[in-house]
Structure formats: structure tokens, C-alpha cells
Amino acid sequence: MPMMYILAILFFTTSYLNYKWLFFTWYQKSHGFNEDVALYSLGFLKWALLFHLGMGMMMYTNKRLLTPDGYNPAQHYRPKGEEAGSFFRRRFDNSYNFLVAIIVFVVIFCYLFWKTIIKGILYILAVRKEKRKQL
Numbered sequence: 001m002p003m004m005y006i007l008a009i010l011f012f013t014t015s016y017l018n019y020k021w022l023f024f025t026w027y028q029k030s031h032g033f034n035e036d037v038a039l040y041s042l043g044f045l046k047w048a049l050l051f052h053l054g055m056g057m058m059m060y061t062n063k064r065l066l067t068p069d070g071y072n073p074a075q076h077y078r079p080k081g082e083e084a085g086s087f088f089r090r091r092f093d094n095s096y097n098f099l100v101a102i103i104v105f106v107v108i109f110c111y112l113f114w115k116t117i118i119k120g121i122l123y124i125l126a127v128r129k130e131k132r133k134q135l
Helices: 002-026 035-043 045-060 084-091 095-134
Strands: none
Touching: 035 045, 045 095
């Protein structure tokens, strides 16, 4: 997470300096330096939230960080060549970790349901309303 702050500072600083250099070099108004930059950045927030939820789920379910009762040191290390199914089965074997996974998947499902079904229905209703206005 701290690396994201550093990368964001570098990106926005260099973008700002680049736009200033272009503005003063070409002596004209820059076309992209308006609300489009902020709106373009806001479009990435939903992907950042999804990434953050996924990483939070993996951190919360890591038993080396939050060691449950009855967990011995031999279980701390993953065997080499372990299959993905047994890895995730072992990671989500208690109810708290399973609940975290379910919450993440419910959030993803609700977002996909909103973007595909609900927005599609609202778009169709808006098109019908426009057609009625034209008649």
C-alpha cells in the first residue's frame, strides 16, 4: 500500500509538470487539462476497491498473520507444489475466513448485477421514454 502512494505522487506530479511544460512551450490552452483528468482517475477507483478487497481478503485469511487457536508451527509453511484447491481449502477452513470470502464475492456480484442488469434496464427505459417524447 505505501508503494501506491509513492506511485500516485509520481504520476500526478509528472502529469502536472508535463501539462505546465506543454502549456508554456506551445503558448496555447491544453486540451486535456480539464475535468477529464479527474474523471479518468475516478474511473479507476472501482478497480482499486476491487483490488483492495481481494488483497484484504488474502491478508485477513493468512493464518501466519492472524494465528487461530490450535495452529502449530508446522502448519505455517505451505508444502512445495501444493495444488491451488487444497491451498484455498486450507485458507478458508474456519467460519470467519469463509465469511470474509463470501462478503467479497457478494460485493463483486452486486456490482456486476448493477452494471449489467439494472443499468441495462434503466437504459432501455430511458430509450423508450425518449421515443414517447418524440411521438
